[in-house]
Amino acid sequence: MFEMNIAIRHIRSRQRQTIFSVIAVALAVAIITISMSMLSGFTSYIVDATVENQPHVTVSPEEDEDYIYLYHGLLNYIRRQECVIAASPRYQGDCALQYQHNVEGVVLYGINPGDETKILNVEKDIVAGDFMSLTGPGNRIIMGSKLAENLEAEIGDAVTAKFPGSKPTDFTVTGIIRTGTQADETLAYANLGQVQGFYDKGDIITGIGVRVLDIYAADTLAEKIDYEAGYDATSWMEGNREILDLIDQQAGFAYIFYLLIFAISGFGIANILIMVVMDKVGEIGMLMAMGTSRRSILLIFLFEACILGMMGVIIGSVLGYVSSVMLASYTIPVPPEMYFGLDHLPFLITPKNFIIAGVFAMAINIIAGAYPARRASKMDPVEAIHEV
C-alpha cells in the first residue's frame, strides 16, 4: 500500500499542524463522549426511577367494566408471552382504616406477595417489617409510612378496614413502606384473597401488573394484549409520554450540537489537507507521471484524513473516558433534593456512546478530507509538474 506509506510521510513531515488538527478532533470527541455519558446517565436515571415505581405494563378491565372477571386465563396468556418476566393480579379498592380514634382514607391493594415482588421491587422501600410477612396466617397489612404516622399505628397493631356494604375487618400491621412519594399517605397492601373477601366480590380483580425483560418493548406488548385479548393495556411509556418526549427532544438538540462541534473539528482536518495538497502539487504531478492512478492519489489524501481522524478519536475517547469517570465520582455540593434526589452526576459510560462518537467523527473527517483529496486527484499532470 504505497498510498498509505505516502500519507504517513506527509503527516509525519508536518508535525505541528498534525498535532493541532488532532487536538481539535480529540477535544471534539472528548466533549461529546462526556456529554453523551451525562445524557445517557440522566435519561437512564429518570427512566429507572419511573420504571421502578410502576408496572411496565398495566392491564385494566375492558371498556365499560370495573373488573376483570375470570382472569386466570388472561394471566396465563400474559405469562406465556416471550418478553414477560412476571405478571401480578391486583385488586385495588378504596376504604377507610381505623386505629383507635384515628381514621384515614386508603387505597388498598390486594396482591399475591410472591407475584407482586416479581413485578415491582417493593421490598427495597420497606422500612419496617417485611413484605413477605403478608404470606403469614391471619389478616395482615403493610401500609405507607405517612399513613402509619397519621393513624399512630405501629407494627403489631390491629387496624380496622371499613367500607360501605362490607363487614369491618381487622388487619395486623406487619410492615411499613416508604416510597418517597405522595402514595405514602394512602398506600396499603394486603393479600389478594383477603381483600376480595373484604369487598365480598368473589375471585375478580381490577388489573394486572406486568414486568417485561426489555422496558422499551413494553409498548409492543401492551398493543398486543390490547389487540389479542381485548383488555385495555397501557405501557409505562404511554403513561410517561411527556417525560420521554422531553428526553427525546433534549437528545435531538444535543445531536445538533454534536454535529456542530464535529463540523468545527472537520474544518481543521480540511484545512491541513488543503495546505498539504497545495504544497504537494509538483509531487502529485510526478506521482501521476510515475503511473499513480487518480484513484490512488485520492486514496493518499483520504488516508491522511483517516489517520488524523483516527488519532483524534483515540486520544479523544481516552480523554472523554477518564474525564467521565472523574466527573462521575464527584459529589455535587448541593442537597440531593435540589437535584432530582441525586448526590452524584448521573454518568452512564457505555461503549455505544464511544462508538457513535468515533464513527461520527471519522465520517465527518473523511467528508472534510474528500474535497482536498478530490482536488488533488483531478489535477492535470502537465500543469502540476510545472508548478514546483
Add this chain to the structure above:
Amino acid sequence: MMENTENTYNRGDRRNRGNMTKMIEIRDLTRIYGDGAEVRALDGVNLDIGRGEFLAIIGPSGSGKSTLLNQIGILDTPTSGRILLDGVDITKSSEKERSRLRNRKLGFIFQYHHLLPDFNAIENVMMPLLINGVKRSKARKIASRMLEEVGLFDRMDHRPNQLSGGQNQRVAIARALVNSPEIVIGDELTGNLDSRASDAIYELLRRLNREHEQTFILVTHDEAMAAKTDRVIRIVDGQIVEDSG
C-alpha cells in the same frame, strides 16, 4: 496492433532506419492550446522513433518541445492525430490504461528532479516499483542496484535536501529507469546543472542507453549535448523542420 504494423511501417518513415523496430509512431499530431487566442503548440507532426534510439529534440523557446514530450509521455492528450507506442494507439486509451502505461513503459526526468521530499533516495527510486505492485523487499533490491548504477550507492539514506542538485538528478534518473521502461524522456534534465555535472549526466545516460537498449528522448537547449546524440530533431513553431536521423 496487427493492422497498424502493416499500414504504418513505411508511411511517415522518411529515412531507412535499418532493422530497428519502431517504438513510437506519431501521425499528424496537433495540439492547440487556449480558448480565444489559440496557440498551435504542435502542428501536424509526423515522427517515427525506433527502439533503443538516443535522440535530442531542440528548438527555440516556445516551439513546442515540451508539448511534444508530454504527448509521448501520455501526460497530455492531442487535439488531433495519433500516437502509437509499440503499436498501441495511446490517444484512445482509458485513463486507467494511461496510468498503467506511464508506469510500465515510460520513465520521466524533468528539469527539476521532483523527488518526494519526505522519502530518502532509495525510497524515491523504489516508488515506481511500489506503484506497480512490486513487493517492498524486491523493490529495495532492484532500487539499490539502480542507485549503484548511477553512482549513489553510498547516498541511499539521504533525503533530497541532503543531496546536491546533480546527485538529486541522478536519483531521479535511477527512479526513471528502475521499472525498465522502454522509453525514457527527459525535459531539459540538465538545465539546472553546471556543465561538468551535465556532462557526467550525459555520459551516464549514454551508458545506460547502451546497456539497456532503452529509447531516450531528450529535450535540450544545450547544442553541444544535442550534437553528441545519434539523432537531432529541430522543432520550430510546432513543426519539425529538421531531422538529422
